[in-house]
Amino acid sequence: MRVCTADGAASCWFLCPGCGLLTVKERLSVDLIGQLRYIGADVTVWDLPRERVDLTGPLTHDHLAAFHRLLADDAQLAERVRRLG
Numbered sequence: 048m049r050v051c052t053a054d055g056a057a058s059c060w061f062l063c064p065g066c067g068l069l070t071v072k073e074r075l076s077v078d079l080i081g082q083l084r085y086i087g088a089d090v091t092v093w094d095l096p097r098e099r100v101d102l103t104g105p106l107t108h109d110h111l112a113a114f115h116r117l118l119a120d121d122a123q124l125a126e127r128v129r130r131l132g
């Protein structure tokens with residue numbers, strides 16, 4: 048589970064015991080956060096780098112899906128990495 052220090056928003060991921068697929072849950076409720084802490088889920092606390100705070104909203108499954116597609120496209124990935132430098 049990952050908890051943001053700025054707003055307390057939390058998400059988690061796990062491998063489905065049935066099929067082994069990665070499952071991501073976002074915007075966990077306060078109750079669920081408490082339950083996951085209670086059963087001993089690993090908790091990572093994080094915060095956005097200051098220069099990224101102005102992005103529009105939290106990461107979503109759509110962002111993750113777009114990143115997954117980007118990782119599969121070597122040319123586009125190389126271009127994005129080049130622009131970072």
Ligand SMILES: [Zn+2]
Pocket residue numbers: 063064065066067068
């Ligand atoms: Zn499954």
